[in-house]
Amino acid sequence: MTKVLIIGGGHAGANTAFALRKDGFDGEITIISNEGYLPYHRPPLSKDFLKQNIAIEKLGFKSTDFYEEQKISVNLDTHIDSINLESNLAITKDASFNFDYLVFATGASPRLLPMENADSKNLFYLxxxxxxxxxxxxxxxxxEMILIGGGYIGLEVASAMIELGLKVTILEAEERILQRVTSREVSKFYNDxxxxxxxxxxxxxKVTNLNxxxxxxxxxxxxxxxxLAADIVLVGIGAIPNTQLADLIGLECSNGIKTDQYCRTSIPNILALGDCASSFNTLFNYxxxxxxxxxxxxQSKVVSSSIVGNELFNNEMPWFWSDQYDLKLQMAGLSSGYDECHIFGDIDAAEFIACYGKDGYLIAVDSVNKPKQFMLFKRALTNGFKLEMSLLKDKNFQPESIFSGSN
Ligand SMILES: Cc1cc2nc3c(=O)[nH]c(=O)nc-3n(C[C@H](O)[C@H](O)[C@H](O)COP(=O)(O)OP(=O)(O)OC[C@H]3O[C@@H](n4cnc5c(N)ncnc54)[C@H](O)[C@@H]3O)c2cc1C
Structure with missing residues (x-):
């Protein structure tokens, strides 16, 4: 019987197991997780779960019964320390797991603050x-909470903490918050x-000392x-892909485990996906x-497909969301390298879409509180529509017309 061993029980690992069963795979599936909980939704950790608005039981993807019914074995509190490629074994401190296919879904870990006292009891990573x-x-x-880092984690935690009545300060090393991921216009909107x-x-x-x-x-x-006085410090300065194990067995890694468009690594029966992987995407050709x-x-569907012999590959248009206060930010496409930004909608009313163009065509959007229209833009980007920026800038333009052909 074919054995698939998945290292990591996060979104990538668990959904690979689900996709395999959906695709009719009837071999053994084992998930190894070094956390103590069945696979769960991570986004609420900086949102509703942080505010204690939802119970821990609500975070899980599926119940224990589901894993039993689906014959997906989940080993919690289990850390894979090494892999023996000659005998196809993944090894923990007191056990070993045999595999035909090995899936790296090891995720990422918070980037640590390299500073004295960063190991204090009231300093947290999320x-x-x-x-x-x-x-x-x-x-x-x-x-009083000090948030080091003005990225998504910092901003989401800020919004949660303000709602809970704490005094919150964000320390951002760059000249604006969200600098790495969005435009000046959107950064300014969130700053304000x-x-x-x-x-x-x-x-x-620039933080010089944690006293x-x-x-x-x-x-x-x-x-x-x-x-600045501080009772609690949270550090959110990015995440680093967990590639230590992959490095040990000589998999090619460069900001993540390198894979082709089928999520295959440089070793044929080893695949990688999710936060730990740097995967070839055929939409962008890199x-x-x-x-x-x-x-x-x-990518979980792609990995499953590669194992059962179907032919899915990575051609997903990147997209993401972030919830802060009553603001729903949704982003689609890659805006890096854009040469113009047009704001569609009303930025003062917190209902707008920042449209990023390059060489006259739309390449990405950031949408705030316009979920329906965001979906239209996302669909257009996903389907490879070449939307002219001049069309979007027309004062009569309506996103609904993208698919109705009336513009
Ligand atoms: C607080 C927070 C909020 C987020 N909010 C959003 C959001 O709003 N929208 C969004 O799209 N994304 C959000 N993300 C990002 C999203 O959660 C990640 O992209 C996603 O979880 C990646 O899934 P993954 O399975 O690749 O990695 P992970 O979820 O990190 O899972 C990897 C698992 O593998 C385990 N592991 C690693 N090495 C080993 C080993 N050797 N042995 C055993 N187990 C191992 C890890 O401990 C971990 O449990 C958020 C992330 C965080 C942390």
């Missing part, structure tokens, strides 16, 4: 349920929105000379490493 459970012990309305909600945002902020006593940080010093749930889901 990746797993246990991180949030530890944070819950420290969160209360009267406290958070500021109005009471978040203090300091850009160009601590008894392993508890009490203030954070900046290069500017300013010192490798992309994306950190998003839609990416993990799309």
């Amino acid at each position: 990746r797993q349920i246990d991180d949030v459970l530890s944070m819950h012990q420290e969160i209360s309305a009267d406290k 929105f958070h500021s109005k909600k009471g978040v203090r945002i300091i850009c160009n902020a 601590a006593e008894n392993q508890m940080i009490n203030s954070v010093s900046l290069e500017s000379g300013e010192s 490798e992309l490493r994306l950190e998003s749930v839609p990416n993990a889901l799309a």
Whole structure:
């Protein structure tokens, strides 16, 4: 019987198992997870679960019964330390697992702050349920929270903490928040929105010291000379793909485990997907490493297809979402290299779509609170429509016309 062993029980790993069963694979499927919970939804960790609006039981993808019925074996609290390629074994400290196909779905880990006192008890990173459970012990309305990093995690946590009544400061090292992922226009919109909600945002902020006593940080010093009081510090400065195991067995890695469009690595029976993989995407003709749930889901179908012998490949248009306050941000396409940005809708009313163009054509959109129209743009980008920016800039343009042909 063919054995598929999946390392990692996150979105990528679990959905690979589900896709295999959907595709009719009747061999053995084993998921190895070094976390103590059945595979669960990660996005609520910085949103509703952080605010304690949903119970831990609601985070799981599926119940224990489901895994039993589907004959998917899940080994929790189990860490794969090494792999023996000659005998096709994945090895933990006290057991080993045999495989015909090995799937790397090892995800990513928070980038650590290389600084004295970064191991203090009130400094947190946010990746797993246990991180949030530890944070819950420290969160209360009267406290001051310093968020190091003005990316999605920092901003989502800021919105959650402000709603819970904490005093929140974001320290962003770059000249604007979300600099790596969006335009000046959208960064400014989020900067203004958070500021109005009471978040203090300091850009160009270089943290020089975490000042601590008894392993508890009490203030954070900046290069500017300013010192900020802190009860809780959260660091959200990006994530690094978990490629240590892949490196050990000589898989080609460069910002993630390199794969072809079928999610196959440089070793034929080993595949990789999700946050840990840098996968060739035929839409762009280069490798992309994306950190998003839609990416993990799309690639899980590709991995399954590669194992059962179908012919799916990576041609998914990247997309992502982020929820802050009552703002639903949805992004589709890759905006890097854009040469114009047109705002469709009303940015002051927090209902708009930033349309990014290159050489006269639309390449990506960032949508705030326009989910229906976002879906139209996303569909157009996914289907390879060449939408002229001049058309989008026409004051009579309506996204509905993209598919009705009336424009
Ligand atoms: C707080 C937070 C909020 C997010 N919000 C959004 C959002 O709103 N929208 C969105 O699209 N995306 C969001 N993301 C990103 C999204 O969650 C990830 O892209 C997605 O989880 C990637 O899935 P994955 O399975 O590749 O990796 P992961 O979910 O990281 O799963 C990998 C698993 O493998 C385990 N593992 C690693 N090495 C080993 C080993 N050697 N042995 C055993 N197990 C191992 C890890 O511990 C982990 O459990 C968010 C991420 C975080 C952290």
